[in-house]
Amino acid sequence: MQILIPDSWLREYLDTEATPKQIQHALSLCGPSVERLHKKGDEYIYDIEVTTNRVDMMSVVGIAFECVAILPQFGHKARLKKDPYLEKVKLVTSKKVDYLTVTLDKSLCYRFSTALIKNVKVGKSLEWLVTRLELVGMRSLNNVVDISNYLMHELGQPVHTFDYDKIIDHKMIVRESRKGEKLITLDNKSHTLPGGDIVIEDGSGKLIDLCGIMGGLNSAVDDQTSNVLLFVQTYEPSHIRKTSMSLSHRTSAAELFEKNLPTENVLPTLESGMKLFDQLTGGHADKTVLDILNISEGPTVLKLSSPLTEFVNKRLGINLSFSEISKILKSLEFVVKSEQIIEIPWVRKIDVTIPEDLVEEVARIYGYHNLPTQLMSGYLPAPTGDKTFYWEAKIKSALSHWGFTETYTYSLVDKDSGLKLKNPLSSEWEYLRTTLTPSHLKTISENLGRVGDLHLFEIANVYLPKKDNLPHEELHLILSTTNLDVSRLKGYIESLGLEMGVAISPQIQNHTIAITCEINLEPLITKASGVKTFTPISKFSPIIEDVNVVYTGNYAATVEKIKKVSPLIKNIELIDKYENKLTLRIIYHDDTKQLSSSDIAPIRTRLTLLSG
C-alpha cells in the first residue's frame, strides 16, 4: 500500500528538528520505506510504502508515531504534539438513541458508532482543506465528502456519511446479503451481490450501504442534504475482503477494513469528525452518540515462556540489556511489565501477537545497519547425492562449445495434451507442455533468415499428468538444427553419450524447417558416470587399414559380422559411405605380440569374401 504524507501535515502531530531528508533516511532504514520525497512549492511530500501488516501506518498519525520512536536513534529529538492513541475522548455515548433504530449481526460488525449532525450546509471546502487533499492526490468534492477523506488520511479509519433524511423510518439492519440482491454504489456502479456480503438494509428491503466498501447512491449526501449521519465502524475483515475481491471493487476503505482495524480508533475518529463538521459545515451533533461495541477491548498482554532479553538477543546475535530493550519498546508505547509480560498498545495489537514480533520491533528500531555481519559456523549439511545439476552443466557446456546456442522457451504453450490452466493470462500460454519440440519449431521458424544456420538446444522440464497427484516433472534435452544431416546430429548425441558414459538411442525427427531430437535426461543421468577406467597402454602398435565393404542397409549387422571374423579386430570405424559401399577403418591389435602383415593376411581374405 502506498500513502502520501505532506511534511506540514505530519508536523501537526510531530515535533522535531529533523529535516524531511533526515526523516526519509531514518524511516526507510527502521520503519516504512520512504520511496520518494517529492517537492511541490514549499511543501515536501513523503511517498511511503506501507506493508500489509502495518495498516496503522496508513495515516498521518501512524507515521508520526513511527517517527517518535525512530528519529532519536539518529540523534534527532522527536515527540508527539498530541497523541490520539492515549487521549481519552469526551463523548456522551449510548447503545440506544432515539434518532436511529439499529438491528445488528454482532459477528459482522465489531463496533457500530454514529453521530447525527443537524443543519449541515453542504458547499465548497475551505482552501486549506482543498490544498491538503490535493497534496495527497485527492480531489475536493464538497465539505462533507472532504471531511471523510480527510479523517481517513489523518487517522487511518474510514468514515462514511449518510443523508439522514433519505433513510426511511430511520432504521438500519446490518446483515449478510442474500445472493442476487442489488445495490448501486456512490460511483453509480450497479452490483448484483454474490451473497454473504455485509450490507445495511433500511427495513423496507432496500439496501443502502455496501459496508466497508462504498455507500449506496440512494442514501448519499447531496447539495440538498441538511442532516448527516457521521458513520464510523469496524467490520469482520474476511467478509470485506471477499466482497471487494469478488466484485473487483477495491476502495481505500476496503483495503483498510479487510486488514482488521482496531475498534479503539472509532470514537477518536468520530470526535475529530464532529469537530470538523462544526468548523466547516456549521452542523451541530446531537449530544448523544450511538456506540455499540461487540467485542471486548481490554489490554492485550503478550506472555513469554522465556525471558525477553534472552529471546531477543538469541535472534539478534548481540547482547542488549533488559533496559535497552525496554526503552525501545516503550518508545513504541508498549508497556514492559517484566521480562515475560508485555502489554501491547491497542494500535499494534493486530500485528504484534507472538514474541518474534517483539524481536522485529527491537531489531528495526535498534537498526539493522547497526548489527554486525558474519557468516554462520556449525556443521555443514549432508550433500543430496543428486547428480542432475552436474550433468546439466556438463551437457550445456559441451553443446555450447560444439556450436549450439541455448534457448529458454516458456513452459506454457498454446496447445498440448497436458495439464490446462484455470486462469491463463493469454491463449498463448494455456497448457503445461509435455514435449519441448513444438516450442523449438516455433523458435526456429521465428529466427529463420536472421542468421545463416541455427543449432539450438534447451534443457527444461516437461509436465506429465498423473492421476490424483502433481504431474511428473521430467527433465528433457532438445537439439534442433536447420542444416545438419541426421548422421551429424546423431554424432553430437553419441558424443554426449561418451561424455556421460551411457548409450543414448536418439529419436530424430524430420520437420520441414529443421531436424530435432528430444531426449529424456532422467534415466541417462541416473546411469551416467564420470568415472573412467584406465586400460594400460600396449607396448605393441596396432595395424590400421581401410577396407571397402558392401552396404546392406544395416550398418550395425555388418559391423557385428566383421567383429566375429577375428578377435584381433579391436575397433571398426565408419570413414565414408558412398552409394552401396562403406569405407571402414579396421584396427587390428594383439596385447601379447607385435602383429605383422602376415598375421593379418588371412583375416583380410575373409573380409574380402564377406564384402564380395
Place this chain on the structure above:
Amino acid sequence: MREKLQNLKNEGLAQIIQATDPAELENLRTHYLGKKGALAEIAKELSRLEPEEKKEIGQLFNDTKTAIANALNSKPQILNLKPQLDPTLPGIKPSAGHLHPVTHAIEEISSIFEKIGFVRVRYPEVEWDWYAFEALNEPQNHPARDELETFYVDAPENSKLGKVVLTPHTSNGQVREMERTKPPIRMINIGKCYRRQSDVSHTVMFHQFEGLVIDTDINITHLKGTIDYFVKQFFGSKRQSRLRPYHFQFTEPSFEVDVTCDICSGKGCKLCKEGWLELGGAGMVHPNVLRAGKIDPSKYTGFAFGCGVERTYMMKSGLKIDDLRLLYGNDIRFLNQF
C-alpha cells in the same frame, strides 16, 4: 685428397642449409673460406701434388670452393624469403554456441553459495497450495496472496494439500527441504516460477533463488553476513547491501535487501530509489513455518531469502536490458551476444 674435398663440400653445404641466422652464416664463411679456413689449408697441400693429379684435384678444389661460396651467398635471400606472420590477419575460430544469460546467472549464483556450504536443490514447479502458501503462514484469502498473481491448474484438489498451482516463488522449497532433511540446513533452491504478469519488467515465467538456513543458533547477523558475502562476490567489492524492515508472512522479522545502484554509485538517480535497488526479500523463518516443517521453533532458528535470478543479473554492472521479455523471446541475435 679427393675424398677429403668431397666430404668437406657435403659437410659445408649441409651446414649452410641448416643455418637459420646470418651470424651463423658468417661463422661458416670464416670456417670454410677464411684466410686460415679449411679450404686454405687444403690449398697448401695442392702444391705438393703430382702435375697430373694436380689438374684433376685442382678442378675439384675450385668446384668445392665455388659451391660453398654460392651457397653462402644465396642463403641470406632464402632466409629473407621466409613468409612473415601478419599479426593483424584474423584467425579461424571454431564455431561456438552460446549459453543463455539465465544459465550464466544460475551457474554464478549457485557456485557462490556452494562455496559457503549451501546444498543446491530443485523442487516442483507445479505445486500444492500447501507448500506454496498454507505452510508458509499464508492461509486462504489472506491479503498477502494478492501480490503473488498465481496461476491455478485445472486439476482435482487434494483434501489435505489443496489446489494445484504453478509456484509463484521458490519459497515452496522451504518446507519441502525441512521434510527432506533435518537441521543443519543450508539450502539454495533455484528454479522456475510463474506469475500472471507480463510487461517490460515481468514475464509469466521467471527464475528465483531461495536460500534457507536452519540450525540451533542462527541469528540476523548470519543473514546479513550471507547476503553481504553474496553481494560482494556477485556484484563486486564496491557494491554495498542493506536490510530494510518489510513484511512477509513466512518470516518474522522480515526485510527487504537493497544493493547500491551501479548507475549512480549510490548517489540517487532516476533508475533507483535514492541510490538503492531492491534485490529481494529476506527474514528470520516464522515459527509457524518451522512447525509446518516439523521443526521445533524453541530449539531451532533460521533465516531465508529469495531473489529473482533475472533481476539480480540485470542489476550487475554493465548489463542493460530494457525489456525483460527479451530473455524469453529467443531471438538468435539476442542470444548470440552472451
